[in-house]
Amino acid sequence: MKTLRHPALQIGIAAILGILFGLVVGEWAANLKFIGDLFIRLIQMSIVPLVMASVIVATGSMTGAGTGRIALRTFAWMLGFSVVAAVLAWLLGAAFRPGAGMVYTDSVDPGLGESAGEALGWQETLLNFVSTNIFDAMASAAMVPIIVFSLLFGIALRAHVARTGDTAVLTFIDQIQQIVLMMIRLVMHIAPIGVFCLLANIAGDVGFSVVTSALKYLGTTLLGVLILFALFVVVVTARTRLAPWKLPGKLAEQTAIAVTTTSSAVTFPTVLKNAVEKVGVSQKIANFTLSVGLTMGSYGAVLNYMIVVMFLAQAGDVPLTFGQIALGMALAILLNMGTITVPGGFPVVAMFLATSLDLPFEAVGLLIAVDWFTGVVRTFLNVNGDTFVAMLVANADDEIDRDVYNGTKIVQAEAADLGEHGAALAADRAD
Template sequence: MAEKSKKMSLTTKIFISLLVGLAVGVIFNLWVPKGYIRDTIIVDGICYVIGNGFIRLMRMLVVPLVFFSLICGAAAIGDTKTLGKVGGKVILLYICTTAVAVTVALSLATVIKPGVGLDMSSIAKSDVSTASQTSMVDTILNIIPENPFNSLSEGTMLQVIVFALIVGILLAKMGERAELIANFCTQCNDLMMEMTNMIMGLAPLGVFCMIMRTFANLGFDAFVPLLKYIGNVILGLGIQCFVVYMIIFFTFTRLSPIKFFRKFFPVMAFAFSTSTSNATIPLNIETLEEKMGVSRRISSFTIPLGATINMDGTAIMQGVAVVFAAQAYGMNLGIQGYLTVIATATLASIGTAGVPSVGLITLTMVFSAVGLPVEAITLIMGVDRILDMLRTAVNITGDAVCTCVVAFQNGDLNKKVFNDMSLVKKDV
């Protein structure tokens, strides 16, 4: 037990790697003379190979992770026919709130400009160019795959998502006739989760090498934009949680948002500490039933579903990260690019599992959709776990708000229980 308690968490390792990489990079930038050993062997040799090797491992995960996760999620949705219109309403709410979250993130990032002042193009090895412009009609048609296997091999993620959703829905519809394939997809999804955990175990080394290389080339120039990025994400999460959600909550239920937060705060705190939406599912359902009067037959469906497809906090991070990277690389996304980000980040959140830091994996998909180099992800990876704690709290709050709205409209929310403030201190 003592050894277990002393074991350093991955979060701590990544954060230490960020700080050490930053310090070593600045030392190299300011005090180590330029030369063959510093530049060719260490900075653009060892650090580049290890850092980009980690990035390649992350990119390797994207297609199979999203594909199998979406199939399993869609199959689970198809199993809930007894809830009828409730399922349709909550899914629509989840998708709409996620789209709003990405829009809020892009709007804030456009104003704050977190990536301005950081010139990443000077250290980028990949080809950096302005995202190609495609007409709206072609953009819509390109979502539909002509050859799904070609889409899978080339990583055309919007097409992969559409194909995965169709497969998942049909698996649910076929039931026992497709049980073998459904079990195979579930096992593949579990395999990808294990592989994600394994590769994330290499994150400290990858973060150290990429951060060290970045600051060795840029010095302190990268520090202020990184702080602006953090502030931008936190502001976006705050607006989504305390403004967007509360407007939705009050508009559709006419109940007090303050009472909601006072009763729901312990669940938010638990989500913050664990950084996983899945771990909060039991506490979330229990709190909604005991303290807010939401019928368990509603919440037992909507909360697990939300932990799978409703990732507004993750979508906000991805929206800010896209603008941050585009500005750092001097790319102009344009209206077409922003619309693509909104669509891709919204759909990507459906395939984001409720486990810590997996949003970074699907972020590579959003970057690829608009032609951004994925190397910029390593710059934000060191601070991402802190932000991950905050956005997990936002994610589960969105699940609860949408559940309350659907339950209220369906007559499955007890107002007396909700308004009883004596239940605030009740242990769940």
């Protein structure tokens, strides 16, 4: 009975029951959708303050070489794995040709083309990383501008603390973070109910028949995700020397939430908590690396976007030049950082890629139809990849508590005592 109390197992059981219930009752399951949406909103309402507080506290707590070193390592690992994901997607797409012979006759929403046209231009995408009104960015949950603002605020706060020695603001924001984390813990008690309702609605509305029309596309994406996940485990094991067989239990809860909600943002609070309490990553490293990873660490998205490029080219029998392939990879990596600021999500991204590379977009309809299923595997890699990067960054500065990882010590993600760690703050508090 004690096993049944495990949050990941409860969510997994709820997911299976939800799918079965939706398949049995059919369209009636749509009546449960509002309950699932309510659960998602309860999580979403805390994401903006949690990300802002995490980034500000992490950045504001660092001094000296620690800031640049931790940031450099974080960005280097994330960019490196993103490049690997793009290259792997190209190789898998060329080997399995998921788009060859695909036919999809349904028309594509004309509005998607207009939205994709509005998103064109790498200069505009980069410009949108900075908001002219941070409150507007917070209201629309535009995460990249929020993180940029929080980084600058944290740097300014760090300079203020160094100049005056006054840590009142830093302590206040740190307490906000801990209170929001407590809110998340309370909301997660109803996670099984929310997941049941979400999947019952999807199974009742879509079913599984749509999958059979795009198995090669889904299979190619799944294979790429599994290869990348295995690569992550190998690299983390080689660098940290931690037992890899202990990872499944530590990642189970966040994986269950990720694959049932298909949202890295909704899973973020759980990832942040588990990185500290189950993996042993220091609170400082977790705050910074995981917050940045929310927008830059979407390795599953990079992989999927490049497979979309290959799919559309093959569906339209369009040979890709080396320049187009390189541009496709660059766009996939750039969209990884900017997607959350582009209205419309995946459909707009797919149209953006088709338009940018002059590829036929008629087959985009098929990709949209099965996007929920690809979203499951994308999000699985995104959230767990962020944890792996946090482990790699923390390991470089000996910021992993190996006793916590090995299960011989219990900690809770909680506010650090800034007074107790004053000496470390004055010297080099590496995230």
